[in-house]
Amino acid sequence: MKKFFVYSLLLVCLLNDSCKNVEYDWEKATTGAAPKVTVNIAKSALPTVQTGNVSFFNMKEADYATKQQFEWTLDYFDFGRTTVQSIDVYLSFNKRESSPPAYPIVFSLAGEFPSIRQFPLPSTVLATDKLYETVTSFPKTFTLTPAQLAAFTGTNLSTVGVNDYFLFKFILTMGDGRKIVQYQENACDESRGEPCDCRVGVRFKNQ
Known part of the structure; x- marks a missing residue:
């Protein structure tokens, strides 16, 4: 009786598979890569x-x-399952938001991550962002002074205020040519510790 039940179950599974005529989106899911910043x-x-x-200028x-200097290194998470062709690096200058994150940085209860995101969300490359460089060899280190960042963005440093910031954002091109232009907000939130660094920036302070 037990063997009959097993054979019947296998037959049902085979029949279900052979009768399938719909392809679901989740069956086509593939692993994507994500920028990694240090x-x-x-x-x-x-x-x-x-x-x-986040880094700081005083x-x-x-x-x-x-x-x-603001120095950071760009690499990527591939999770051992995919490849990356390039990462487009965009730069913008931004005035402080209405409620900037507290400084000194406050930690979450875990004591490892900030208690709040360090830059506004969503983190999408906008028409006002300028393409700084297309990186094809990783890791790549950037070392920049306030004057260099200001020159590229056309920013007058004499008008910069506390908590204004320069922000780098990324568009990643996979090995097969697919582009990832935006990541989920939770993935970009620095307080969550997700394996996705979709932006990195430097804020101005005066202390």
């Missing part, structure tokens, strides 16, 4: 944390525009 926190003008993907220091 900030050189030792070069931040003020203390920061690696998990925040306007209180004389000649900060040419002496201070």
